[in-house]
Amino acid sequence: MGTLIPFWFIVVAFFWTGFFILEGFDFGVGMLHSLVGRDDAGRRAAINTIGPLWDGNEVWLIVAAAAMFAAFPGWYATMFSAFNLALVLLLVALIARGLSFEYRGKRDAPHWRRTWDVSLTAGSVLAPFLIGVALGDLLHGLQINSSQDYTGSFWGLLQPYGLYTGVTLVLICALHGATFLRLKTTGDMHERAGQLARRIAPFTCAAVIGFAIWTHVSTGRGTFFLNPIELLAILAAIAALWLVYESRSGFAFAATTVTIASCIVTIFVDLYPNVMVSTTNKAYNLTAHNTASGDYTLKVMTVVAIILLPVVLVYQAWTYYVFRRRISSEEFQPQAPSAAAAPSAGAPAASDAAQPSASGPV
Amino acid sequence: MAVDLARWQFAFVTINHFFFVPVTIGLAFLTALLQTAWHRSHKDEYLRLTRFFGTLLVINVAIGVVTGLVQEFQFGMNWSAYSRLVGNIFGAPLAMEGLAAFFLESTFLGLWLFGWDKLPRRVHLATIWAVSLGTVLSAAFIMAANSWMQHPVGYQMVNGKPQLNDVWALFTNPVFIWGYAKVLLASLVTGAAVMLAVSAWQLRRGVDKDVFIRSARLSLVVLLPAILFTMLVGDELGVIEARYQPMKIAAAEAQWTTCQPCSFSLFQIGGGNNDHTPTQIIEIPHLLSLLATNHWNGKVTGLTPLQNQYSQQYGPGNYVPNVFIQYWGMRVMAYLAVVVMLIALWGLWLIWRRKLATSRLFLWVAMWAVVLPFLMNTAGWLLTESGRQPWIVQGLMLTKNGISPTLSTTWIAISLGVFVLVYAVIATVDLLLMLKYSRKPLPPPRTGADEDRPVPAVQY
Numbered sequence: 001m002g003t004l005i006p007f008w009f010i011v012v013a014f015f016w017t018g019f020f021i022l023e024g025f026d027f028g029v030g031m032l033h034s035l036v037g038r039d040d041a042g043r044r045a046a047i048n049t050i051g052p053l054w055d056g057n058e059v060w061l062i063v064a065a066a067a068m069f070a071a072f073p074g075w076y077a078t079m080f081s082a083f084n085l086a087l088v089l090l091l092v093a094l095i096a097r098g099l100s101f102e103y104r105g106k107r108d109a110p111h112w113r114r115t116w117d118v119s120l121t122a123g124s125v126l127a128p129f130l131i132g133v134a135l136g137d138l139l140h141g142l143q144i145n146s147s148q149d150y151t152g153s154f155w156g157l158l159q160p161y162g163l164y165t166g167v168t169l170v171l172i173c174a175l176h177g178a179t180f181l182r183l184k185t186t187g188d189m190h191e192r193a194g195q196l197a198r199r200i201a202p203f204t205c206a207a208v209i210g211f212a213i214w215t216h217v218s219t220g221r222g223t224f225f226l227n228p229i230e231l232l233a234i235l236a237a238i239a240a241l242w243l244v245y246e247s248r249s250g251f252a253f254a255a256t257t258v259t260i261a262s263c264i265v266t267i268f269v270d271l272y273p274n275v276m277v278s279t280t281n282k283a284y285n286l287t288a289h290n291t292a293s294g295d296y297t298l299k300v301m302t303v304v305a306i307i308l309l310p311v312v313l314v315y316q317a318w319t320y321y322v323f324r325r326r327i328s329s330e331e332f333q334p335q336a337p338s339a340a341a342a343p344s345a346g347a348p349a350a351s352d353a354a355q356p357s358a359s360g361p362v
Numbered sequence: 363m364a365v366d367l368a369r370w371q372f373a374f375v376t377i378n379h380f381f382f383v384p385v386t387i388g389l390a391f392l393t394a395l396l397q398t399a400w401h402r403s404h405k406d407e408y409l410r411l412t413r414f415f416g417t418l419l420v421i422n423v424a425i426g427v428v429t430g431l432v433q434e435f436q437f438g439m440n441w442s443a444y445s446r447l448v449g450n451i452f453g454a455p456l457a458m459e460g461l462a463a464f465f466l467e468s469t470f471l472g473l474w475l476f477g478w479d480k481l482p483r484r485v486h487l488a489t490i491w492a493v494s495l496g497t498v499l500s501a502a503f504i505m506a507a508n509s510w511m512q513h514p515v516g517y518q519m520v521n522g523k524p525q526l527n528d529v530w531a532l533f534t535n536p537v538f539i540w541g542y543a544k545v546l547l548a549s550l551v552t553g554a555a556v557m558l559a560v561s562a563w564q565l566r567r568g569v570d571k572d573v574f575i576r577s578a579r580l581s582l583v584v585l586l587p588a589i590l591f592t593m594l595v596g597d598e599l600g601v602i603e604a605r606y607q608p609m610k611i612a613a614a615e616a617q618w619t620t621c622q623p624c625s626f627s628l629f630q631i632g633g634g635n636n637d638h639t640p641t642q643i644i645e646i647p648h649l650l651s652l653l654a655t656n657h658w659n660g661k662v663t664g665l666t667p668l669q670n671q672y673s674q675q676y677g678p679g680n681y682v683p684n685v686f687i688q689y690w691g692m693r694v695m696a697y698l699a700v701v702v703m704l705i706a707l708w709g710l711w712l713i714w715r716r717k718l719a720t721s722r723l724f725l726w727v728a729m730w731a732v733v734l735p736f737l738m739n740t741a742g743w744l745l746t747e748s749g750r751q752p753w754i755v756q757g758l759m760l761t762k763n764g765i766s767p768t769l770s771t772t773w774i775a776i777s778l779g780v781f782v783l784v785y786a787v788i789a790t791v792d793l794l795l796m797l798k799y800s801r802k803p804l805p806p807p808r809t810g811a812d813e814d815r816p817v818p819a820v821q822y
Contacts, residue, residue, distance in 0.1 A: 080442065084766070323477075
């Protein structure tokens with residue numbers, strides 16, 4: 001049943017890619033919410049573009065980790081113990097983000113909201129950066145001994161290629177978030193999201209081109225030409241840049257989606273059949289085969305994934321359909337909550353479109 | 363040293379995580395019941411209660427999710443040797459949990475919260491039930507994984523490594539079946555106790571009494587059967603654990619010598635690991651035999667003979683868990699359960715006498731009783747997890763061998779320090795917000811023309 005091992009490698013790569021496509025724009029919105037929203041109403045509007053979605057998106061990370069645990073316990077064990085302190089930082093960043101969403105609106109005090117704004121922004125920058133460093137290190141290699149344990153220090157995790165991958169992912173997430181905000185908002189926020197996207201796009205595009213070339217060179221397979229997926233990353237980044245300047249919101253978002261997806265897929269394609277490279281000795285490389293679970297476990301997990309994954313994709317897609325409406329900062333102006341407090345106020349047949357906003361914070 | 367710190371870290375983050383989990387499981391179910399009551403009766407009170415308690419639910423889910431991330435990561439971070447050895451068994455239910463439960467719970471919570479005005483009422487009602495189902499499924503998978511550590515089943519040894527060969531065995535494991543039932547019931551107790559405490563506070567304040575009396579009644583009606591069944595199921599779980607983990611039960615009675623029949627002591631003085639003859643006060647004859655074996659004259663093997671047996675079987679070493687934690691963990695759990703049961707009976711008697719809303723003493727007690735389930739849950743998990751020591755997987759792997767081999771003590775100390783700080787902030791913020799939102803007035807009633815309009819959505 002050797003074929004299940006590459007299949008599960010693809011599944012793990014799929015979860016990581018899905019995570020970055022979805023949570024990528026959540027990270028971007030988190031980074032940019034203070035810039036897109038000039039006042040508290042604007043910031044709240046920005047946060048509410050991902051309000052119903054971010055939690056479900058973050059589960060992709062949990063499932064990516066859990067899929068590694070079940071299918072490649074050796075990979076999960078080495079990677080998570082090697083990145084121990086970096087993962088503590090990542091967890092702190094993700095906790096800060098998650099709590100910011102939930103708690104920011106729960107008190108109407110400027111310093112309270114500013115505090116959560118800062119923690120949301122910091123967490124949203126730090127999280128993709130740290131994951132990027134980790135993914136880059138898988139490919140570049142770490143000091144791993146013959147029993148598959150990391151022997152380096154914390155500073156040994158900070159390799160130039162890993163750091164560059166982290167920066168690239170932060171830039172892609174920022175652009176992805178900007179194109180998402182442009183797509184999901186109206187009015188002045190829509191405009192500002194466009195401006196931000198135009199400012200970020202050149203840096204993102206340059207970073208992605210550098211990333212694809214560096215990745216190609218460092219994997220050392222000796223070929224001159226980029227492989228198709230590396231090429232796709234570059235083309236998508238260029239397309240995103242062009243579409244952002246052409247103000248084609250929908251296509252620009254599609255282009256940033258392809259960019260982020262192809263960058264993550266590039267890492268996994270160039271990694272295979274390794275899953276973690278050892279700089280100590282090539283013979284110590286962790287591979288999909290020497291870290292995988294037994295056949296039986298893989299078979300069970302394959303059945304479970306084939307049954308459940310399509311269902312998950314369907315209801316998550318449905319969620320995006322339900323919350324497809326664009327959001328504007330006007331809906332969050334302070335007078336709105338008072339309208340909700342006295343909903344009987346005249347206008348029995350007030351238009352439905354205006355009403356949903358009149359709810360105030362929970 | 364590194365092992366001790368890593369164990370402290372695991373215990374610390376897990377106990378904290380499990381403050382929020384049972385509230386989520388319990389309140390999600392109760393909120394779904396309230397919304398169903400509104401859907402059926404069209405009574406505005408139920409809608410207002412749904413929104414009110416739904417807010418408390420959401421505050422807790424946020425923390426459950428982010429602290430859950432820590433849970434998912436730390437097996438690999440600090441316990442990589444364990445993860446490497448048993449990942450092909452233990453990892454499988456965790457991955458299933460993510461696919462079947464976490465996606466369901468988080469996606470549908472978003473739909474429920476933000477979808478009030480966007481989904482048809484029937485569909486919207488289904489979303490809160492999907493959230494509740496997600497929480498219940500999640501508990502199933504994690505309990506299957508944990509039960510495997512207590513009583514490993516469904517595997518064969520291949521080259522010295524356990525390999526899964528029967529996934530159904532994980533879910534028919536008797537430790538799982540009874541442990542899972544117990545966790546669900548304990549969560550219901552916790553959720554009901556929270557709802558009762560909040561309702562009691564509001565009833566004492568005296569605003570919207572006619573509304574909060576409904577949630578008080580609902581919580582009491584749920585609380586009594588939930589606590590009774592928790593005790594019954596807990597008793598059966600004790601018998602099963604006595605069969606597979608005799609050390610756990612012997613330590614829970616500080617029973618160093620084998621006895622038949624065995625009595626149960628209400629209290630004791632002394633009785634740590636170095637004190638083999640504690641002074642036991644008020645012994646109830648035959649009760650331990652009954653609890654541990656379901657037989658009037660059942661035999662309970664003492665810690666000393668078990669220690670000798672394990673030393674022969676697994677090699678020299680200390681196989682006795684911390685007796686103090688076992689003895690008192692069990693008693694705190696059991697005694698507090700009796701207190702909760704009495705409070706529930708008292709409350710139901712007041713309902714019958716139609717005095718619930720006016721008995722200020724009961725309302726005061728009910729308000730403070732909210733801490734009891736949290737103490738019980740923590741004591742119960744200490745009993746379960748500390749009682750497994752020194753094993754990380756009973757009979758298969760020692761805890762000290764499960765730790766990440768190249769992890770330095772400094773790293774673990776730093777991460778422990780960070781988690782203590784972060785969790786202190788989280789707990790404080792959560793407590794303050796829970797108190798603030800528990801004391802808020804209900805959302806205003808909807809009148810006349812409103813009732814035909816969609817209920818406004820929730821926003822951040």
